[in-house]
Amino acid sequence: MIVTLYVDNVNIKFILCYNRTKFSERKYVEVSNETYHHVNLKAELIEKGLKLLDEEGYENFSLRKVAKACNVSHTAPYRHFSSKDDLIMAIAFEAHYKFNQCLEExxxxxxxxxxxxxxEMGYSYVKFFVENPEYLRLLFLSDLANNFKNKHFDTYENCEQPFQTFYRAVERLQEESKNHAAGNDADPNAMALSCWGLVHGMAILIAKKDFAYEGDYLELVKKILWSGSFLSR
Amino acid sequence: MIVTLYVDNVNIKFILCYNRTKFSERKYVEVSNETYHHVNLKAELIEKGLKLLDEEGYENFSLRKVAKACNVSHTAPYRHFSSKDDLIMAIAFEAHYKFNQCLEExxxxxxxxxxxxxxEMGYSYVKFFVENPEYLRLLFLSDLANNFKNKHFDTYENCEQPFQTFYRAVERLQEESKNHAAGNDADPNAMALSCWGLVHGMAILIAKKDFAYEGDYLELVKKILWSGSFLSR
DNA sequence: TACACTATGTTTACATCGTCAACATGATAG
DNA sequence: CTATCATGTTGACGATGTAAACATAGTGTA
Structure with a gap:
């Protein structure tokens, strides 16, 4: 049941929910969306799931914890996601979106x-994953990420956008320098792989703390990207 | 590795194992077939564990499955490893060894x-992980790999060898070209991060099938490493 | 030889996890 | 008013990591 209240002249909608075990102990929870029912918990599961992933890491992530964080029974998520993997995919979709925004800026x-x-995109790429190390696993390193494209390309087609954003930039550069390009730069695949590879590798090495360095990592990345050997010709 | 020998018409099984702390002291220890005490369970757990990891992937790996593969009760591994993570670390140690051998060749x-x-090392680096994709997670991408160095640096100090092998090569090159170096090549850290980053990134992108390409990946990598933009000056 | 100690197995138990089946409730359409 | 569907709940299952208690075998020592 939806309840509408006016607080300080602001129209606030509530949904009537019930407590975990006892129907008598009911409470009001704010609805983020106009649409009631299903949309609410689904969105909350994704949001709380992302938070949990950030806080406790991918390998400590569990469906039941997310459910508990939403004050909901441990099987409630199954009304919105067919499996744990399905929830993670939805969270990954969210992460893809943020990552893409970062690249487009x-x-x-x-x-x-x-x-x-x-x-600049290379720099943002590294910075994004250094600041959000758990997204690395979500987007690239888990078994799920591996199957993401194949399984959910239709449903989550926008997830491909970060790569498209990256590729388009490479293509534009190649188009521009077509006439005087030589060596790798003449081969679109070689250029794409080397650009992406460098940035991807640095992001992972730094985010995973595999590269030991006393100074400022991001300054070092900037130095590499803006000097001779990267996109020099 | 299990070795089977025939001595005086008797089939004797050996397991290639190593001493806990030192890589160099590998030795053959006899395996008794039908005793209550499984003489070299520790080595067998590592061996079967590595196999299981290869076959079923990191996320489907379980202690109990390894125990079953060794025909042993599910808590037997606890006599040799303090936890699941500890076993995985020992397996990772084995993987580090193989990886390092590959680089040194x-x-x-x-x-x-x-x-x-x-x-050549860059090429081998990529090739190794393309051929052994599960090792990628073992060495770099799991939460464990993250803590590997800190937790077990003393016990498994040799695990750092692959990185040392890599770094030493970078250092030698820098020493050589010290006089006429410019830009990044003058900064050891920048050079190390960009070299390692490129190779690391390409390995992961290809091994995880994130880089879509119709042709031969390894040929593309070779092209990148042996042409202009990599170590050009 | 006898015996105690230690290393290395086993069984049992427990909490957590993903998932399924059966059921309850509440919104909605007829 | 009632049937149906969406979305909750409880309870159960088997798999998992791990701890505790117990069993056995090999070893060192009297």
Whole structure:
């Protein structure tokens, strides 16, 4: 049942929920969306799940903990997700979106300079995963991430956007320098793999703390991306 | 590795195992077939564990399955490893050893050419993980790998060898080109991070099938490593 | 030889986990 | 008013990691 209240002239909608075991102990929980029922818990599961993933790490993540965080029985998530993996995929979708936003902001920073776009994007790429190390697993390193594309390409087609954003920048640069390109830069695949590989590798090494360095990692990355050997010609 | 020998018409099984702390002291220990005490269960757990990891993947790996594969009760591994993580660390140790061997072979291929050494090592690096994708998680991508160094540096100190092998090659190259180095190549950290990052990133992208390419991946990697933009100056 | 100690097995038990089946409730459509 | 469907709940299951208590075998020592 939906309850509408006016607090300080603001219209707030509530949904009537019930407590875990006893129907007598009911409480009101705010609804984030106009649509009632299903949408609410689903969104909350994704949100709390992402938080849990951040806080406790991928390997300590459990469906039951997410359910508990939402004050809901341990099987309630099954009304919205077919399995634990399905929930994780939905969370990964959310992460893809954030990651893509991050890359697109980098592109916007240099509207007319393809090289700078790619360098800035590389920097943002590394920075994003250094700041959100759990997303690394979500997007790339788990078994799930491996199957993400194949299994859910239709449902979550937007998840491919980060890669598209990256590739498009590479393509633009190649188009621009087509005439005087030589070596790797003449081979689109070689250029894409080397650009992406470098950035991807640095992000993982730093985020996973495999690269020991006393100074500021991100400054080092900036130095690498903006100097000679990267996109030099 | 299990070795079967016939001595005086008697079939004797041996297991190739290693001493807890030292890599170099590998020895053969006899396995008795039908005794209550399984003479070399520790080595067998590592061996079967590695096999299981290869076959079923990291996320489907379980202590109880390894125990079953060794025909032993599900708590027997606790006599040799303090936890599941401890077993995985021992397996990771084994994987580190193989990986390092792979890198050192690459170095030996070009005894007097530092640049070629590094290129060949990069190629072997990628090839190794493309051929053994589960090792990627074992060595780098699991939560455990994250803590590997800190927790077990003393016990498994040799596990650092692959990185040392890599770093030494970078150092040699830098020493060699010290006089005419410029840009990144003048900064050891920048050079190490960019070299390692590129190779690491390509290995992961290809092994995890995140980089879509119709042709031969390894040829593409070779092209990248042996042409202009990598170690060019 | 006898015996105690230690290393290395076993069984049992427990909490947590993902998942399923059976059931309850509440919104909604007829 | 009632049947149906969406979305909750409880309870059960087997798999898992791990701890505790117990069993056995090999070893060292009297």
């Amino acid at each position: 980098a592109v916007k920073k240099y509207p007319n300079d393809n090289k700078s776009q790619l360098k | 690459a170095v030996k291929k070009y005894p007097n050419d530092n640049k070629s050494q590094l290129k």
